[in-house]
Amino acid sequence: GENVEQHPSTLSVQEGDSAVIKCTYSDSASNYFPWYKQELGKRPQLIIDIRSNVGEKKDQRIAVTLNKTAKHFSLHITETQPEDSAVYFCAASRGGGGNKLTFGTGTQLKVEL
Amino acid sequence: GAVVSQHPSRVICKSGTSVKIECRSLDFQATTMFWYRQFPKQSLMLMATSNEGSKATYEQGVEKDKFLINHASLTLSTLTVTSAHPEDSSFYICSAQGASGSTDTQYFGPGTRLTVL
Numbered sequence: 001g002e003n004v005e006q007h008p009s010t011l012s013v014q015e016g017d018s019a020v021i022k023c024t025y026s027d028s029a030s031n032y033f034p035w036y037k038q039e040l041g042k043r044p045q046l047i048i049d050i051r052s053n054v055g056e057k058k059d060q061r062i063a064v065t066l067n068k069t070a071k072h073f074s075l076h077i078t079e080t081q082p083e084d085s086a087v088y089f090c091a092a093s094r095g096g097g098g099n100k101l102t103f104g105t106g107t108q109l110k111v112e113l
Numbered sequence: 114g115a116v117v118s119q120h121p122s123r124v125i126c127k128s129g130t131s132v133k134i135e136c137r138s139l140d141f142q143a144t145t146m147f148w149y150r151q152f153p154k155q156s157l158m159l160m161a162t163s164n165e166g167s168k169a170t171y172e173q174g175v176e177k178d179k180f181l182i183n184h185a186s187l188t189l190s191t192l193t194v195t196s197a198h199p200e201d202s203s204f205y206i207c208s209a210q211g212a213s214g215s216t217d218t219q220y221f222g223p224g225t226r227l228t229v230l
Binding site for chain 2: 043095
């Protein structure tokens with residue numbers, strides 16, 4: 001089955017700096033890679049996703065890159081703000097309806113003033 | 114769009130009792146729903162995948178007789194924790210898949226905090 005590794009487990013940055021979280025996956029058939037943000041006690045919220053037919057996707061301060069050959073993908077947050085502080089999870093699946101997600105272990109991001 | 118609700122948000126029960134958790138997709142028909150369990154400071158662990166009108170598919174190590182899943186309609190799935198014990202205390206989260214324009218995206222419910230005394 002799929003195995004997703006995520007690094008780092010914790011990340012502290014100064015407000016305004018950039019944050020990068022990296023994930024690797026094992027299943028070469030995976031082609032859908034979402035990122036979720038989860039605040040304490042709340043639901044995971046989809047912040048961005050990428051499919052294997054593109055290498056990069058951007059939405060305002062958030063971007064995701066995908067390297068299918070190396071089987072890794074990364075989340076980039078620029079101009080970080082205190083409200084970006086949360087746990088971020090990457091995930092991978094084979095895409096399509098009914099296919100399950102395999103989640104990474106999560107990254108606790110803390111944006112300090 | 115793509116709103117998922119979950120009820121109750123929090124439940125405290127005595128050991129040996131059963132607890133039912135409901136997951137509803139409010140503005141779309143969910144072809145598939147998923148049930149996860151999350152321990153503090155840990156990732157989401159998939160328990161089972163549920164399709165409307167068919168039996169749920171359980172992940173390895175998850176007891177199907179203890180965690181009963183019913184997916185009676187395209188907008189409702191239920192998880193019943195039978196004969197709950199303190200070790201079943203956890204945060205249970207459902208997700209739903211099938212929103213138009215994004216058939217593989219999973220949208221999560223707000224979770225249910227279960228405490229078994």
